[in-house]
Amino acid sequence: MRLVFAGTPEFSVPPLQTLIDSDHEVVAVYTQPDRPAGRGRRLQAGPVKALALDHGLPVEQPTRLKPPAALDRLRDYAPELMVVVAYGLLLPRAVLDIPTRGCVNIHASLLPRWRGAAPIQRAIEAGDTETGITLMQMDAGLDTGPMLARATTPISDTDTAADLHDRLAGLGARLLGEQLEAILAGRIQPQPQDEAGASYATKLHKSEASIDWNRPAPRLLRQVNAFNPWPVAQTAFGDRTLRIWRAACLQTDGRHGDPGSILAAGRDGVDVACGAGVLRLLEVQLPGGRRIPAGDFSHAQALDGVCLGQAADA
Incomplete structure (x- = not known):
């Protein structure tokens, strides 16, 4: 036919x-x-x-x-x-x-x-x-x-x-x-x-990419997964924007620190406190750079005391 x-x-x-x-x-x-x-x-x-x-x-x-x-x-x-x-x-x-x-x-x-x-x-x-x-x-x-x-x-x-x-x-x-x-x-x-x-x-918009760390970790994980490969979930990292390509839920509930604060960083990833639970970043990207494992990112950046989602002058 x-x-x-x-x-x-x-x-x-x-x-x-x-x-x-x-x-x-x-x-x-x-x-x-x-x-x-x-x-x-x-x-x-x-x-x-x-x-x-x-x-x-x-x-x-x-x-x-x-x-x-x-x-x-x-x-x-x-x-x-x-x-x-x-x-x-x-x-x-x-x-x-x-x-x-x-x-x-x-x-x-x-x-x-x-x-x-x-x-x-x-x-x-x-x-x-x-x-x-x-x-x-x-x-x-x-x-x-x-x-x-x-x-x-x-x-x-x-x-x-x-x-x-x-x-x-x-x-x-x-x-x-x-x-x-x-x-x-x-x-x-x-x-x-x-x-x-x-x-x-509804159609995706770039404005949806920004992460609100007050939300629970499972919801943020879904945002990261849904927006890969576009528009890619992102958060403020000082005066730069950090794109988050892959992540995982380390804890799904409970308060573990101020939302956005980095709790731990090592070769397995970067653990970030959420409104409830903990999100582990697995693959990230800085402006002008390539996608890299979050473990490599943690070795290259000073992360002590950093709170994601806050501008450098916040």
Whole structure:
């Protein structure tokens, strides 16, 4: 059958590869326009475009899908199914109606939990112990369509958004491969989402990165994990900003010192008092430097009497 794929970032690459490896024909790949990147700010193709070109697939990069010319272009491909994975453009009803078997979306949460832009990060931040992939029949709403299939994976205390991103990308590709023939044959009965359980994963903002040491250690750990690789949790270290890439809970409750005060520092990490419990920093970064183990950071910096989160003149 004739398939069209729409996706842009690295998360979309494994599902596209699954379609390329299938017995069906990928007649076109839709992806976001090239973006400036690097010091020279030269236009750079995204990961999906690179894979498509490697396989000699037609690539379409419209800035909008509503104009009649864009709709006519899609109709010319005569798709029977469109698979959408983190594409970055909203699909209007006119687009959804073009493929004869509709449009299917791979969404990185167990819908209706975490509709929206940042489901991986918000699941970690909220303390969810499980997440997964939902194959969804697309409709005009934001991740509101009926569900075709789901696959789950646990979230551990050591999982960062980067870790979970890679795991879910592979899980989404496998689920698509397992269900593709049934979807094309119409053998799956779509199940409506329970609106009562819906939640929204709002887009991340840099302003969320700052750590408030008055919060309990488990909550701060979730913040660190959720914001790796972006925007990365950070705290004031004198007149500099210390980015925290990885951490662990040493104590989950109790008062162990003034929030932000460094209780101990050694090769195992840097232990910081929180509003409740103790957070151990495991991997950190100073401006202009690289990510390093917190143990190395403790050997290179004078940490006695330091209270993180306080400016140098505080």
